[in-house]
Amino acid sequence: MRDTNNYSTFVVHPRYGQYPHETGFNPDRNSGVDVHLHWHSPINCRVPDTAIRANLAKQTPATVPVTHYYDVVRQCRDCGRPFLFFAREQKHWYEELGFGIDSDCVRCPECRKQQQRAGRLRRRYEELFHVANRSTEQNLEMAEACLTLIEWSAFHERQVSRVRMLLNRVAAVEGTVSTRHAAILDRLSRFESRG
Numbered sequence: 001m002r003d004t005n006n007y008s009t010f011v012v013h014p015r016y017g018q019y020p021h022e023t024g025f026n027p028d029r030n031s032g033v034d035v036h037l038h039w040h041s042p043i044n045c046r047v048p049d050t051a052i053r054a055n056l057a058k059q060t061p062a063t064v065p066v067t068h069y070y071d072v073v074r075q076c077r078d079c080g081r082p083f084l085f086f087a088r089e090q091k092h093w094y095e096e097l098g099f100g101i102d103s104d105c106v107r108c109p110e111c112r113k114q115q116q117r118a119g120r121l122r123r124r125y126e127e128l129f130h131v132a133n134r135s136t137e138q139n140l141e142m143a144e145a146c147l148t149l150i151e152w153s154a155f156h157e158r159q160v161s162r163v164r165m166l167l168n169r170v171a172a173v174e175g176t177v178s179t180r181h182a183a184i185l186d187r188l189s190r191f192e193s194r195g
């Protein structure tokens with residue numbers, strides 16, 4: 001099996017890096033060893049010579065347990081860039097973190113991090129949403145969070161009307177526009193006039 005990937009274009013994983021981890025190991029069904037690979041590891045995605053053994057006792061129970069993990073080449077669902085889902089990472093997922101063997105890794109490390117960031121910001125936004133009688137600072141924070149989530153495509157564009165409403169409310173209460181307020185307005189108009 002020849003490996004023709006140019007890993008220098010792959011998204012870097014903060015822990016495992018960018019290049020396959022060679023073990024020189026390729027489990028062979030014909031040698032009498034029980035070999036079950038993950039469904040997300042078809043032959044065209046597998047990096048040869050990167051197999052490691054699974055610890056079935058630690059893996060979450062499954063109808064067909066996975067006996068070996070390979071580094072596999074994936075394409076990120078969000079940014080479209082290639083990345084590796086490492087054998088050691090899979091072992092960590094399925095044996096240490098308790099993820100079901102059916103769970104798959106569809107986003108690159110950067111997009112996963114971005115997704116976590118967006119999740120945190122969305123929770124903060126929702127928290128502010130439920131605050132009765134928000135202060136000016138809270139309204140501005142909420143407007144900023146909303147705008148950031150729109151810019152990240154986590155919120156629909158039509159939510160800009162909410163950003164504007166929050167800013168108008170602040171302006172009505174304060175009777176003046178602070179530097180922070182002006183900065184959000186500026187970002188908002190840049191977003192609305194983008195090409």
Ligand SMILES: [Zn+2]
Pocket residue numbers: 076077078079080081107108109110111112
């Ligand atoms: Zn990505």
